Amino acid sequence: MTTDKISLRARSGVHLLFAAGLLAGCSVMSKSECQQADWRELGRQDASEGRAPSYLADRAAACAKAGVQGVDTPAYMAGHAQGLLAFCTVEAGFDFGCRGRTYRRTCPAESRAVFQGGYRLGKDLHDLNQRLERIDRDQAAQRGVLADAKTQQADRDAAARQLRQLDSDEASVRHSIWLAEQDARDLGLSPARWWCR
Template structure:
């Protein structure tokens, strides 16, 4: 996405329009990313390469049951997915998806796992996914506590009397301890992720 830049002395309305365009572009990107979860359009149903679609869905962590959703969506377009090609592609994609490294990455990104992997691949993927997810959760806790810390520091800076300042300092100390523990948990999770599987 290319940036829109206007001089600082541009009229406020022009800057406002540029800002709205940037926000709309970002929204469009977000919707396109979410579109992977939506059912296919009529045109996509008619022109789909079902092998590639199955492989793409598996690589996106979609379960085999996604095919039933595609049948329903494509029925409205008068198209019928090719089950054999889709499942062949899905099988290939799921073997690429269900690796320990991808499980760790998937969890570390905070993505949810829909129990997509077949039993023979699930344990290795799930173990690393859980380790990655612990790292993501620890990172979220650190960020949340850092936000609380900033808010409390502002409250301390704006406190008008000794009692309010004392209370804000006590709360900051408590947050500091919790933040230290959260950082330790993040370090442990990251260390675990660096260990060979």
């Protein structure tokens, strides 16, 4: 099987998983979840996932569609406010960024800068680690070309040049990761948090 066919199959599989995820995500809450909802806890959970209070409208619509009324807006908003207290910290921002999540400016003005400092650093580390993984895959592919006895000399030379460039890119990314880890230390984040993957 050729690399192009494998790549096409892999992309098709990713597209199917994405479509399934979209369909699964269409229902914010099931009927039983609506009936048993602890609205305060849901507000807290939504805030801890970086969702804006307007997400309550999605929950209410899902419950109405399931035939369940009775959203407790005050309890949800109280839980959301409580969740933001835990979410809008440098540590939570860093963790959120490390997971590659998108920040939607849900933190109030007084804690936004603190959260964003951690978030930017975590997101940078996430992106650098993603880049390092791509480089590693590309290096393996070029080494495979070089190891193949059937590879023509021109292709072998091109793979060797590409591998040298990838090795240089790897060193640069690793240095950037080291610098970001120093920034994490300066923010008071523990070394255990530095490993964003």
